[in-house]
Amino acid sequence: MLEIENLTVEVGGREILHNLSLNVMTGYTTVLFGPNGSGKSTLLMTIMGFSGYKVKSGRIKLNGEDITDLPVNERAKRGIGMMMQRPPNLTGVRLKDLVRVTSKGSKDTAKIAEELDMTRFLERDVNVGFSGGEIKRSEILQLTAQNPCLVLLDEPESGVDMVSIEKLGAKVHDLLQGPSHHCAGWREKSGKAALIITHTGQILDYVEADRGYVMCNGSVACSGNPRELLQEIRKMGYNECIRCKINRANVIEENI
Amino acid sequence: MVSNEERRAKEALRKEAKFGEEIDLEEYDEGSRGLSGADSLEDLPSETKSTMLDSGIVPSDKGKAGNFLLMDNTVVHSSVMGSGVEVMPLSHALKAHDWLKDYVWKAVEPDSDKYTAETYLQKADGYFIRALPGAKIKMPVQTCLLLKNRNTKQYVHNVLIAEEGSEFEVVTGCGTSKNVEKGLHLGISEFFLKKNSKLTFTMVHNWSEFVGVRPRSSIVMDEGSTYINNYVALKPVKTIQTYPTAHMNGPDAVCRFNSVAVAHPGSMMDMGSRAVLNAPGCKAELISRTITTGGTVIARGQLVGNSAGIKAHLECKGLIMSDKGVQIAIPELEARVPDVEMTHEAAVGKIAQDQVEYLMSRGLSEEEAVGMIVRGFLDVGIRGIPDHLRAEVDKILQETDVRGS
Ligand SMILES: Nc1ncnc2c1ncn2[C@@H]1O[C@H](COP(=O)(O)OP(=O)(O)O)[C@@H](O)[C@H]1O
Ligand SMILES: [Mg+2]
Numbered sequence: 001m002l003e004i005e006n007l008t009v010e011v012g013g014r015e016i017l018h019n020l021s022l023n024v025m026t027g028y029t030t031v032l033f034g035p036n037g038s039g040k041s042t043l044l045m046t047i048m049g050f051s052g053y054k055v056k057s058g059r060i061k062l063n064g065e066d067i068t069d070l071p072v073n074e075r076a077k078r079g080i081g082m083m084m085q086r087p088p089n090l091t092g093v094r095l096k097d098l099v100r101v102t103s104k105g106s107k108d109t110a111k112i113a114e115e116l117d118m119t120r121f122l123e124r125d126v127n128v129g130f131s132g133g134e135i136k137r138s139e140i141l142q143l144t145a146q147n148p149c150l151v152l153l154d155e156p157e158s159g160v161d162m163v164s165i166e167k168l169g170a171k172v173h174d175l176l177q178g179p180s181h182h183c184a185g186w187r188e189k190s191g192k193a194a195l196i197i198t199h200t201g202q203i204l205d206y207v208e209a210d211r212g213y214v215m216c217n218g219s220v221a222c223s224g225n226p227r228e229l230l231q232e233i234r235k236m237g238y239n240e241c242i243r244c245k246i247n248r249a250n251v252i253e254e255n256i
Numbered sequence: 257m258v259s260n261e262e263r264r265a266k267e268a269l270r271k272e273a274k275f276g277e278e279i280d281l282e283e284y285d286e287g288s289r290g291l292s293g294a295d296s297l298e299d300l301p302s303e304t305k306s307t308m309l310d311s312g313i314v315p316s317d318k319g320k321a322g323n324f325l326l327m328d329n330t331v332v333h334s335s336v337m338g339s340g341v342e343v344m345p346l347s348h349a350l351k352a353h354d355w356l357k358d359y360v361w362k363a364v365e366p367d368s369d370k371y372t373a374e375t376y377l378q379k380a381d382g383y384f385i386r387a388l389p390g391a392k393i394k395m396p397v398q399t400c401l402l403l404k405n406r407n408t409k410q411y412v413h414n415v416l417i418a419e420e421g422s423e424f425e426v427v428t429g430c431g432t433s434k435n436v437e438k439g440l441h442l443g444i445s446e447f448f449l450k451k452n453s454k455l456t457f458t459m460v461h462n463w464s465e466f467v468g469v470r471p472r473s474s475i476v477m478d479e480g481s482t483y484i485n486n487y488v489a490l491k492p493v494k495t496i497q498t499y500p501t502a503h504m505n506g507p508d509a510v511c512r513f514n515s516v517a518v519a520h521p522g523s524m525m526d527m528g529s530r531a532v533l534n535a536p537g538c539k540a541e542l543i544s545r546t547i548t549t550g551g552t553v554i555a556r557g558q559l560v561g562n563s564a565g566i567k568a569h570l571e572c573k574g575l576i577m578s579d580k581g582v583q584i585a586i587p588e589l590e591a592r593v594p595d596v597e598m599t600h601e602a603a604v605g606k607i608a609q610d611q612v613e614y615l616m617s618r619g620l621s622e623e624e625a626v627g628m629i630v631r632g633f634l635d636v637g638i639r640g641i642p643d644h645l646r647a648e649v650d651k652i653l654q655e656t657d658v659r660g661s
């Protein structure tokens with residue numbers, strides 16, 4: 001579904017992603033690990049098309065279509081939806097109204113809000129005074145209303161308390177795998193896919209992840225089975241990944 | 257015999273106002289005082305009714321404590337439906353209540369500027385609304401001030417009295433008939449809030465791009481009284497300059513001013529609100545949200561703390577939607593004693609791109625996203641608006657073109 005080819009991205013005049021390539025296949029949930037500052041959020045923001053994330057070279061393709069230069073809403077129309085790590089406050093815009101226009105009347109948003117324990121937030125201004133965990137739940141509420149084909153989640157579990165994580169996890173699960181309604185976007189027939197950033201790996205308790213990538217210093221250090229990667233990272237930390245990548249690079253260089 | 261007041265007013269006929277560009281009063285014709293009356297707002301022509309609706313006024317008796325309509329300089333309709341409240345033309349009230357002379361022209365000085373002077377000398381009529389002592393009036397009184405004929409100069413003099421312990425609500429809608437190409441509105445409003453009374457006053461302006469507007473309002477507040485002022489000006493206007501002042505003379509008085517305005521291309525809006533806190537325990541909050549889509553808006557605000565133990569906050573926020581637009585925020589705090597708590601917050605700028613893109617990532621077009629953020633911005637300024645008006649104001653807001661030119 002999503003193909004990223006040799007992507008180099010600059011933020012604020014600094015190159016953050018270097019020649020990064022990665023694939024997310026239809027029907028697959030892909031997890032992205034990596035230390036703080038390795039460029040995970042930058043990658044997701046670039047896929048969604050936010051300004052300030054300047055593609056210097058490389059391509060982003062969605063179902064074969066080059067979307068590298070499309071505006072944000074055109075990407076949303078084609079079925080990409082994102083949970084940002086730090087979405088902005090929308091003073092004066094009630095969550096209720098945002099959820100309503102996002103769902104275009106296609107969902108029982110009151111019920112979803114209820115399930116996420118978010119009913120009392122519907123009258124509040126989007127993100128204003130929300131705690132970290134409340135922001136995540138509000139984002140999942142919006143995403144459920146949006147029902148994208150390609151779901152991008154930036155640390156969905158961070159800041160969420162032990163009780164809410166159950167509800168949130170269940171909703172993330174529904175968003176990715178379950179109940180069988182069609183997802184939004186022009187390519188709905190092709191099914192869903194996800195790219196999820198996680199620090200703790202906690203979200204893996206709720207979703208079936210198929211593939212994992214580890215990012216270091218703006219490029220992919222390695223990929224593999226997400227649970228195995230998580231175990232390695234827990235055991236040895238990210239330094240091991242960096243070493244591992246340098247070793248591999250050396251091997252490749254030696255072979256040339 | 258010429259009274260002292262009259263002499264001073266005559267001398268002030270050339271006195272320029274402190275703010276706002278000068279308007280030549282000679283350019284306009286006297287508004288008619290002889291238009292035919294209407295027994296009910298429901299009997300009015302549909303075009304007039306739709307102008308009223310666009311100004312937040314429902315042309316019906318239902319659910320209202322009173323209705324009042326002034327067109328040009330004629331009182332076309334005045335009626336009372338509720339009990340505990342008086343609604344009548346000021347000219348009638350002056351005959352009915354001998355004591356009223358102690359109120360008229362006591363909150364606003366006739367010689368403040370040439371506009372007050374002219375209104376004084378023309379013996380302008382307007383509405384008189386009074387809530388009787390202890391009366392809690394549930395339904396609102398509606399008043400409507402319309403410019404009907406072109407090139408008209410309209411003078412209005414309103415007096416509102418909230419007697420001790422009373423509570424009431426007034427909506428004033430101001431508008432312009434479609435065929436009016438040029439017009440001028442001068443409006444004096446004097447408010448008197450007695451001990452422990454409460455008045456919620458909402459004004460909706462729906463003028464046109466050729467109309468000049470110079471309201472002069474002053475609110476005199478006794479102990480424990482509460483005054484809430486909502487001001488909505490979303491439609492084009494040529495020039496408006498207004499700076500209502502609350503004189504909080506009794507302890508523990510509370511006032512709140514919420515203003516929202518859009519300066520369209522060609523509009524010059526100089527608007528502010530002022531609270532003078534003269535007694536301990538008084539609280540004031542002045543909030544404005546202004547947008548320019550190509551016009552100029554000056555958002556003023558002034559808090560004057562003359563007594564210890566007062567608390568006041570002033571907030572002017574402005575959005576610039578166009579390169580041609582100008583936003584000027586002028587917040588002023590003036591403390592004359594220690595032990596006051598006075599704060600202000602002013603910000604002007606353009607709409608935040610990250611907010612727009614956030615909404616676009618949910619599938620909204622750029623225009624839809626901007627519209628939603630801008631309406632949200634204004635919405636903060638009108639959250640104090642009474643429920644029954646909410647739908648009307650929301651509709652006006654939805655219809656307002658907030659795109660920059
Ligand atoms: N607006 C910006 N200007 C400059 N540097 C930035 C900006 N945003 C992010 N960065 C830098 O880019 C790097 C990657 O950040 P980010 O993508 O947020 O990492 P991660 O999500 O993996 O923690 C960091 O070093 C961060 O400081
Ligand atoms: Mg991040």
